[in-house]
Structures are given as structure tokens and as C-alpha cells.
Amino acid sequence: MKKIINEPSNFVKESIQGLVTSHPDVYSFAEDNENVITRSTKASNKVGIVTGGGSGHLPVFTGYVGEGMLDACAIGSVFASPSVDQIASAIRNGNNGNGVLCIIGNYGGDVMNFEMACEIVAEEGIQTKKLIIADDIASASHEDRLKRRGIAGMIYIFKIAGSLAENGKSLEKVFEITSLANDNIRTLGVALSPCILPEAGKPTFEISNDEIEIGMGIHGEPGIKREKLRKADPLVDDLCKRILDDIKLDNKDKVSIMINSLGSTPLEELYIISKRVNENLSKLKIEIIKSHVGRYATSMEMAGMSITVLKLTDDLEKNLLSNSKCPFWTN
Amino acid sequence: MKKIINEPSNFVKESIQGLVTSHPDVYSFAEDNENVITRSTKASNKVGIVTGGGSGHLPVFTGYVGEGMLDACAIGSVFASPSVDQIASAIRNGNNGNGVLCIIGNYGGDVMNFEMACEIVAEEGIQTKKLIIADDIASASHEDRLKRRGIAGMIYIFKIAGSLAENGKSLEKVFEITSLANDNIRTLGVALSPCILPEAGKPTFEISNDEIEIGMGIHGEPGIKREKLRKADPLVDDLCKRILDDIKLDNKDKVSIMINSLGSTPLEELYIISKRVNENLSKLKIEIIKSHVGRYATSMEMAGMSITVLKLTDDLEKNLLSNSKCPFWTN
Amino acid sequence: MFNKDEMIKIFDELFIQSKIHYNDFNEADGKIGDGDLGITIQNGFQEIVNNKDNFTDDLGHNFMLCSQAFVKKSGSSFGTLIAFCLMNISKSLKGKKLLTHGNIIEIFEICIKTIKERGKTNLGDKTILDTLDFILNKIKEKKDNIKYSEIFKSSTKEALNSFKGKKILIGRARMFEEKTKDFDDPGMLALSKLAEGF
Amino acid sequence: MFNKDEMIKIFDELFIQSKIHYNDFNEADGKIGDGDLGITIQNGFQEIVNNKDNFTDDLGHNFMLCSQAFVKKSGSSFGTLIAFCLMNISKSLKGKKLLTHGNIIEIFEICIKTIKERGKTNLGDKTILDTLDFILNKIKEKKDNIKYSEIFKSSTKEALNSFKGKKILIGRARMFEEKTKDFDDPGMLALSKLAEGF
């Protein structure tokens, strides 16, 4: 886990500069805040879609700014919330005159700072709604599920909210449909190795060579179970069972799945996992409309992966599959 | 470097099954050979674009099958060449009646097997041309450059060849233009950690915690220099200098660049690198038309990265930026 | 009694304590959370100390600098809550050069109100809110001859002890249910260790 | 003299040698290449041994099985070249149940021709081609009372020794130029070690 970086304290700044420099047709720095990224071509009239959160999860969060996705994003330090003024700037920049949906990952700092920022911009006449993503079934019980953290499932919300807004839906409508989508998403992950925070220079946690941790958070928060590394199939079966116990799908249901690497787990393994998720769902006659396999929400070079299931309605399906322009999303 | 897999001997088979199952709109198994992947919808009339090579490099090779890219691909075991009959099947399946361009990474087994396969299908009346990719400047000197290995730069050829074929160009024309493109590509990489072959279960090479190896091959072949890990900027400057010494660009030139992770090196670091490559080229007034930053040609979970420069002509630029349908390529 | 110089002395001391307990705080947080509490606290105090040359006699102004330091360097829950508290304290103390006993009480009242509001926290959740409540109650009890540093030391420890065996009711810690009874809340632990600096 | 049973015995022995020298071959290859030569050789011979029950009296048929084994299990340069050689030998020996001295010479001539053609290799490049050429020359010299196993052992070693200090001229090894003078070519080394099994 060696890093190709310069000064650790410049890690976030330089990587975001690189992102903007590399894709000038997609991303721009906000004029008023160097920790806010906007689309390079501002949208007009549509509802704004804004998010923000800690760094170290690329493409989450900033990577999903782009046509058909987000309008603006506030960027925190590694694994830390952006500040109120950064978020307020993101909201102002993401606003196209018709209100802004704020998509928040349900981390303490993020939620509090977004709330404060929304109060501030409300005084300036910008209407906002806050959608708190809560897909990680390991982070709270079913009863307490509004308190769950947002992880890879968040990207489904970015896409669907982006599409709805692009299609001219009102803030209320975008909020209503994405809230429904949010209820329809479940994610469960497993971590195999830690990552190293550039400034700390040492692993975020310890795990022995034959162990995995089910449900570990994307910052290395303890999961629900530490166990011996198993073969892919029984592991995937276990994760699928936990997810399906939580969401309850019928054999007429259609879903989209996301098999997400936390960083270093390679595509080959993700596809072995995807194959098995497919087999689990097929057995229950659940139809997979679309599979997303890759690195969508990472913890830098952490090894591990998460499985996300999004239960689709016709409306959600249409918006999930609509066009968008973002280097990290293909349809 | 723990792996989420089943039997190591099923690693390739299961991952390819997962690929096809996950993207049925893009990939299919060839009817006559389970180690050959074709487009799910066969093209008609156009020149066929076919490749093949060892597994463990996803998205290379199979991942680039798709509209506007490859027609078919032969899949070898991890880091090993597909066999003659597999390659012959890929050529047959990739043929749409107008000849086939075979794109080969210049590895001993691949080259010999492709040659033999081309002889076999010639007897059946299928015309082929072989384009040997040779972008890795660490693998042979400038004088000997036709003997260089193909690494990440190969993907530029897939894209450009795919676009030319899609636009109805003849086999001769596709070969001519892609040969030019091939001459215009240079790649240089650096490895930070080994990967583990599923069947061997141990690292492909050893490297200490503060060392990197410049020019290491994508199977762990020794590079041109082992040295202490440096900060990103001087390292990138060094790599850029070596590339630019080899390709000789003028200040009126335009290029595309690819910053490729070998596996576990995360996007954040790739963007820090991309930023610096950009600064190096800007200083020389070389224009970057398009940057590709991500995992394009990997060695499973190896840490490290490569920098590729493709010198563009107007024609190459048009074909590079044309539409295609592939989960691993966005325009 | 409490002026600019006192304030600087206190933050210098808090920074020292945050360095001493850096690993303890991270470890305590790592048991139920993401293990960054030591980083959060040290970064915040370090930034304050780095900016102490900009302190003026106006304590309200100084508290604003402190809030900004935490905003800039410390985006976790703890850091964010502290930043909000410091901002509200700053507003309330604007122009003040010297603090009275009443002001000290006010400071803790503001913190408690802010955390309840911003953190959506209840007393009894086993968080820094409970520790602050213990402190406030002790300060209010006393009428004269008050040794604040003694109160901070003793009541942060009392708070910590009185919650041993109780469940943590906020954040991801909820998932661990019964297990959290055996853990100190990392924030409460941190306040009790930091108080040693007074 | 050389029939089906002899053939099986030889491949059994080669498989044993390939296991004994597995790490040596990988290591030698790792110095200039990808370090898979041990895997390549062992996998190939293992697959042959696994299929020996399908051997018949027709040696040509058996060589085809051997070729297919290398095709299936051994996709590196060495494995591919050996597979091509075995295929061409098979064609040439079709129907033969017993090999004469002339057939043995033929086998090595076929290998040399195949490798030159398929590998685009020249004598002197410091590859298995040179070793095979050494063997061929020795076999041709002898007229009667020929101990093939002795010839294989001695001439593979002679080949190896006579190339010490010379540059490797194929593959990625070219990059290391002068350095390759100090290395044995891994394929030549492998042939000399495998010959110990005869």
C-alpha cells in the first residue's frame, strides 16, 4: 500500500485539480470556493442536485458531477465532512433557480453541516430538500433503518435524481421519487484489508491475513461480524441472504445490482461475485435489469467489495437507464 | 492481497461468465468455443476487429468487445496465451465477411499462436492482417522498438480500429491507419507491489516497502530501474521525460493521454499523476485533447500505474472520440 | 479572571493534551467508529494554536477564530459540533474582554443547546452532551471560591463513570447494542482526558 | 528401441524433473522475464502424464496428445513452441510404433525447423534452439552404440556452458543487454535440468 503522492497535506487538493484538468468538458471549480466542483456547463432551469462529503472515495462524491447527474459537490478532507461554507457554496452553485435537492450520506458531520448550510441559503431564498441516503444494512437494524449510513447505493440516487431533474421534474417530485428509490436500496459490504490515510501514513485498522469483516464501514468502522475468509460463493450467498431478508423481494420484482470494489479488489473478482449474485436472484425469479460492476464508491486502496440491490419501478428503471455524461458511468 | 474467489482453477472461467451475465447486451460466448467472447449482436459487413491474450488484465482484453470496439476476443489462462484453436475461433466469429484485423500484444505465445491461427483461417478464405502493439518503451530500445510489448496503449488501438471498421473502412485502410496510430503511442509504467496468481497463491515478485520499479512489465517482468519511492511529481517528470525523449513531440502537436492504474492504485493518485503529466505537456505547449484516467489495463491487484501518450492526427482524433458501447469506455 | 492570555494558555494546554492522548482517542473511536477522534481533536487544537497570534482582547472574536479552526481542520461529528458550539459562544461573547462566572455558565449552556439542536442528541445518549451537562451542573452549584479546573477534572470523570454499563445511543455505535455497554463513549473519554490539562 | 512404453516412461520422468526444478525454472525466468517457466513446463508434462492412458502404439498419435496437452495448459512462449514442435513431430511419425536412429534425428530436425519458423529465432540467439542444435549435432556424429540419455545430458550442458558470457537476443531479455551475459537462458537451463531425467 505505497502511495504515489506529493505532500500528504496536498493530497485532496491535487487530486481534485487533476480531476478538473483531466476532464475540463465535465468539471469546473466553483468560482467562489476551491473546494466546490460544478459542471463545466451550468444547467438552466432544472432542479439542482448537490452532494458533498469526505475525500478518498472517488468517484464518490465529486466524480458524479455531470450532465444527467449532479450539478455541484462540496469536497471535504479525506474521510471528513466539507464545511458549512463549502456546502453552502455548492448549493448556490448547483442552484439553477428551481431549488436544490441535497443528497447526503448520513455521516454525522455531513448531516449537521448540510443542515446548517440549508438554513443559510434559505435566507438567501434558495429552497432545498435533504435526502439522507441510508443503504448500508450493516450500520443500523431494520427498525432503525433511517439511521443507516449511505454507501454505494448513493450512486443510484445521484443517477435517478439527476435524470428526474434533467427531465424537468419539480423539487417536490424529485424528492418524492428519490425518497422512494432510497427506500428501495440495500447494500452490504465486506472488507479484506485497510487503506492508509495519506496524512496518518498508517492503516485505518488491522485485520489478519485470513480474515474478513462483514459490514465494515467505508472509513473502517467495525462491521457486524469478523470471520475467516471463505470462498466467493458461500460468502456472496450469505451477503445476498442478509440483503434479501432486509428488502423482501417477490418473484415479479425487477432490480438493478451494483457490485462495487472498495479499491484494490479487481474486476475479475467482482465478476465472480456478480455471477453468484445473479444466480442467487435468478433462483428467486427476480429479474436483473442492469448490473453495474466496478469501482463506484471506494476507500482508496482498501480491498473488499459491496453488493447493492435497487428494487426498480418502471419509473425508476427509466431514469436509471437514461443518458448522462460522466466519466464514471456508462449506460 | 486476499482474494474473493472460488477454486483457483475456475478463476478465469467464472470471471468471464460473470462478465457475460452482467452485460448480456454487450457480450456473448461464441457458440463454438467457451474461451471466445463476441459481441452479443453481431455486426454486418464491416471489417472484424479481433484480439486475444492472457487473463488477469481486465478490462483488457475481453472487456473491450462491443459496438465501436472489438468484435471478438480469445481468452487465455491467467497471464498465458490463448491457444491456436481459440484464436482461430475468435477470428471466425469476429469475421463479418470483410476480413479481420488481429490486434496482438507482442507476447511470444500470443504472436506465435495468432500467426498459426491466421494461417489456418486463411485456408478457409478469411483474410487477416496482424497489428502488433508495441507501446511499452521499457521493453526494448528505440532502435528495437518493433519488438516492444503492448500494454495500456493497446486500448487506443482497439478504439481507433473499432471506429474505423464501424465507419466502413477496408481492412487495408484500417490496418494502415492503426499502424500509424501504433507508431504514435508510447507507454511507460511503474510497479509498486506485485499481484498474486490465483493458482500459484504467492506474489509474482518481491519489492520492498520503499521501492518502486520503473518499466516493470504487466506480468512482473523486470523493468529498467529499481529505485526508492519518490514523490509523485519528480517521478512523473522522470517518466514523462523518458516518453517524450522517445516520441519527440512539437509544440503544435496534440495528444491524448491515458493514466492507467495497474489495479490497486486509486483514482485519487491517478489524478495527482494526471495533473502533473498535464503540467509537463503544457510547458511544452502540447495540447491534450482527451485524458483517460482509470483502470484500463491491469495486473489484477498490482499497485502501480502507467502513462500513455498518443500523438493525434485529425483522423486519429475523430476516431478516438467517436461513439462506442462498452462498459469500460466513456467518451 | 478569564482573558485573552488565559485563553491562549488553555488552548496551548489542550493542544498538548491532544497530542499526548492522540492514540488513545483514535483507539477508543476505532472500537465503535472510524478511529479518527484523535486526529479530529489534535488537528482542531493545532490550527487554533497556529492562529493564536491573531487573538485579540475581544474574546468573542477569538472564539470565532477557534470555530473557524475546527471548521477548517476537523470535519467529523465531534469537530463539527465543537465548531458550532464555538461559533455560538463567539456570537454571545462578542466584545467581551473578561469573563464572569455567569459567562462561564453561559458558555456551557450554549454548548448544550447547540449540541441538542445540531446533533439531535438527547441527554442520556452517552455522548459529550452528557459530560457537558455534568460540568454545567457542578459549576452552577458552586457560588464562590470556584476552582474551574478542579470541576472540569472531576465532573468529566464522574460523567464517564456514571455511564459505564450503559448503551451508546447515537451513530453507528447503535449497531453494537449490548457491546457498547462495555465501551466508554470516545467523546466523553476525550473530554475527561483533555480536562487534565486544566 | 523407442516404443509407447518407453515414451510413457520418459514423460513420467520429465514430469518428476519438472516438479523438482519448478522453483529453479521460475526463478531463472524471473530474472529476465515473467517467472512462469516452471509453471509452464510442469503444467505441460502434468497434463501429458494425466493423459497417458490414452496413449496407443501409434507414436504419432501419442505426440499429438502431447502437443494438445501443451496447447491446453501452457500458453507461454516455451509451451507454445513445444506444442508446435510436438504437433509437427506427430504428423511426421504418424503410424510409427517404433523409432529408429533416423527417426530420432528427424525429431530434432523438426524441432529446430519449427522453432526457427514459428519463433523467428536464429541460431546463436541463446535459446532452446541452440541447445537442440547441440543435441542434433551430437546424435548425428554417433554411428553405433548410441546412449541417447548420455548425449542429452552432456550436450544440453555443453550448450548451456558454451553460451555463458553471451547476450540473450530474444524477447524482453534484450532490454538488459550486457546484464544477460551473466544469466543462463531459462529455457536452455530447463532443458539441461530436464535431461537429468533420462
Ligand SMILES: Nc1ncnc2c1ncn2[C@@H]1O[C@H](COP(=O)(O)OP(=O)(O)O)[C@@H](O)[C@H]1O
Ligand atoms: N450527534 C451527536 N451528539 C453529541 N455528541 C456526538 C454526536 N455525534 C458524535 N458525538 C460525539 O463525538 C464522538 C465521535 O466523534 P468523531 O470521531 O469525530 O465522529 P465521526 O468520526 O463518527 O464523525 C462521539 O464519541 C460523541 O461523543
Ligand SMILES: Nc1ncnc2c1ncn2[C@@H]1O[C@H](COP(=O)(O)OP(=O)(O)O)[C@@H](O)[C@H]1O
Ligand atoms: N522465439 C523463441 N525462440 C526460441 N526459444 C524461445 C523463444 N521464445 C522463448 N523461447 C525460450 O523459452 C524460454 C522462455 O519461456 P517462457 O517463460 O515460457 O516465455 P514467456 O513467459 O516469456 O512467454 C526462453 O528462455 C527461451 O529459451
Ligand SMILES: [Mg+2]
Ligand atoms: Mg470518528
Ligand SMILES: [Mg+2]
Ligand atoms: Mg470521522
Ligand SMILES: [Mg+2]
Ligand atoms: Mg516466462
Ligand SMILES: [Mg+2]
Ligand atoms: Mg509467460
